Amino acid sequence: MTIALTDQPIDVAAALRAAEDPAAGAVNAFIGTIRDHSAGRRVVRLHYESYDAMALHQLGRVAGQAREKWPMLTQVVIIHRKGTLEIGDVAVVVAVSTPHRADSFAACQFIIDTLKEVVPIWKKEEYEDGTTWVAAHP
Amino acid sequence: MTIALTDQPIDVAAALRAAEDPAAGAVNAFIGTIRDHSAGRRVVRLHYESYDAMALHQLGRVAGQAREKWPMLTQVVIIHRKGTLEIGDVAVVVAVSTPHRADSFAACQFIIDTLKEVVPIWKKEEYEDGTTWVAAHP
């Protein structure tokens, strides 16, 4: 298992290698990148802030929940970037391996969906004429 | 769009880069690797044989079907290896990008599921004491 928070660019290839396992034939990976637009506005860059200790603890919990639901999971890799990111930069990588492919899709999707609900990381979008903390208001 | 059949090792990192797109925030990738066992037998290596012209044509059809079902797909990458593969080698990479993540999971899973049903590629598993063409017999 690999769980990481980093202010350095994420090495996606290394994350995928960490997810591979000779006992597993299927790796599914989700890679979240910075889009150039959001809700119709042009995004210039993003700023990610993290409550590091709790974020790492919660990432570990999400990985543990995934292992309970998919006991056949052979590897789980979750790496989240923090700091200032430019368009196209990788913000998050989730990669899992399982013996059969359907489990790899389901487990990876569970992890990224749950991560977005519970892990204390916040992103502020910067536009040409202002900024917004994403999802802060109804 | 990238569609390829190759007898050379697949560069997974390059495949993922080809799937990224500034208009898309989500990349989902499936990586199929060679497992060290199959139906309880130890696998030594695998041999993939392809009907190249038809396989490329059918891979293009699968990508086209995915684009019809998920018109928001920004990139589709499908690379399949052929020839002799050792344990841990990458046999196939499917990577797609979409603006939102749920579509990336659904489209990637559709592509790999359909690929396995229709693309004329055959694998022969080699064990310590014999070989089998996978799924050939009921």
Added chain:
Amino acid sequence: MEITLSLFGIAREIVGCSTLTLDAPAGQSVGELLTHLRATYPALTGLRSLALAVNNEYAQPADVLRVGDEVALIPPVSGG
């Protein structure tokens, strides 16, 4: 008892600092502290959600705070 509260994201911007030291009554609950904070910083009431974390876990309103707890105010998360 003294509670040190860590603040993040838009909650940090609303309150204006990243740590806040509060003198809370002994036995104060998570719900009571949230009510106090919303009263002191009304802009917090406009958020989609607001939670307290105690020792890296999301806390329930009835949970009682203890000296030495690591307490943080968690506005709506948006990672990924």
Added chain:
Amino acid sequence: MEITLSLFGIAREIVGCSTLTLDAPAGQSVGELLTHLRATYPALTGLRSLALAVNNEYAQPADVLRVGDEVALIPPVSGG
């Protein structure tokens, strides 16, 4: 008419060669050719499925073969 059939995987091993030249009656259908092949190479009947591809597409039993068609015998695929 002369039909050149490409063979792959276990079908190639059963028949013993990777291309087969057949003298088929004009207007022969895909279904008729499959029946002929199964009769000539009975081991083909043990496969989970057996299809003919004509010009890179899966063909239907009623499709009629024409001179110059690229015809291939497709045993159960197992890519991925």
